[in-house]
Amino acid sequence: MSVVSARIEGNHTTVYDALDRLGSKHGTFDDSLREIVNIAETARFIDELDPAAPLTHSLIRELHARTVSHLIREGDPNPGNYREVDVAISNSQHTPPSWVVVHPEMTDLLDFANAERPLHEQMLQIAIAHHRFVWIHPFQNGNGRVSRLFTYAMLRRTIFNTRGGSALNPMAVFGNDRDAYISALEGADDLSERGTTAWIEFFATGISTDLQRLIRLQDHEYVSEELITPVLTSLARDGVISAAQAGALAIALQRGVVKAGDLEAVFPGSPAQRSRAIRTLVEEDLFQNSVEGPRFYRISLSRGPIAARLVRRLDTLGYLPKILADD
Incomplete structure (x- = not known):
């Protein structure tokens, strides 16, 4: 605004x-x-x-x-x-x-x-x-x-x-x-x-x-299915994120906040390997620390590769004022 x-x-x-x-x-x-x-x-x-x-x-x-x-x-x-x-x-x-x-x-x-x-x-x-x-x-x-x-x-x-x-x-x-x-x-x-x-x-x-x-935009199901999921799908399709990262982001989208144990299905292996995978998500601005504590994470929507496509998706759905068209 x-x-x-x-x-x-x-x-x-x-x-x-x-x-x-x-x-x-x-x-x-x-x-x-x-x-x-x-x-x-x-x-x-x-x-x-x-x-x-x-x-x-x-x-x-x-x-x-x-x-x-x-x-x-x-x-x-x-x-x-x-x-x-x-x-x-x-x-x-x-x-x-x-x-x-x-x-x-x-x-x-x-x-x-x-x-x-x-x-x-x-x-x-x-x-x-x-x-x-x-x-x-x-x-x-x-x-x-x-x-x-x-x-x-x-x-x-x-x-x-x-x-x-x-x-x-x-x-x-x-x-x-x-x-x-x-x-x-x-x-x-x-x-x-x-x-x-x-x-x-x-x-x-x-x-x-x-x-x-x-x-x-206060309807979680609408935001998830119509706004964020298409963005994550396009990132995976274009090779910007891996399949495992896409899976981790999907889990975080569903739960809101996740910790390492919640991601075992997409990041199998030792806890150390899982921690490295999560650290990469944070470094690439796909995850960010949540207010619950340093080992809790949520999707990073306001910066990184998700943000640019999210803005475009908002524009596609008619949420951006015309003055911001094609931003």
Whole structure:
């Protein structure tokens, strides 16, 4: 989702490159990767907040400071501070309000965002707040990224807080069709009822569609049979992994977490031989240590040979936003 948010702003780092480079133990982050890291870490920061706590000026400024930290191309000359200059938005007919009224405009927005609404009105509230944030354009740079994180924070404290579940990160909705997203936002810039309603419909439809995808991904049988097993089959077919390794991965997929004794059928022989086979799986980023302890293992899905094909499989099944097509 962090890649999606950065891609909307013109960052062309692919999902797999981000996963691979973030998992590397060597090297430093360039500006493009740092932008993605900042968004991801800021989302984690939001996850640690009390979802019932009100959204404040200081929180919005903190989100901005974290999002643009140490960036050059997509940085801001005053991280964590509202703009003190008038600005224009590239390729947009909307002129943001003067910097003089940014603080009072943001006060009104935060009052609106924090207002208690019945559940059936909360999606409208969030959609309107997202548009108004971009409309105000409170920072010199980083407004799009921060607006999407702000929307994530709103989802946590409203709909998902009252339902007792984890919040849906809305980046996929915004990135599924960048042009449609920008067009829908701009259509509401005149603050007319027609434009605002069209934007709300775009936002709510996207959230609903993405929720259906996420519900499907919580079905272990579906994920196993339609997503991961085809990836493992293709790796074995292409000779990337051996038949024995494919068998070990299949067992790990079925059980979730395995230890050496669980793999005796595919790695026969002495315990030492089995340990060497498992060590090879770890070194090749096919297995990784599990939280249960150093001798417990699970499939490594986020890096190594599985990750690249997993991203392609997700794309085949329609889970990647269109902005990430062919990643």
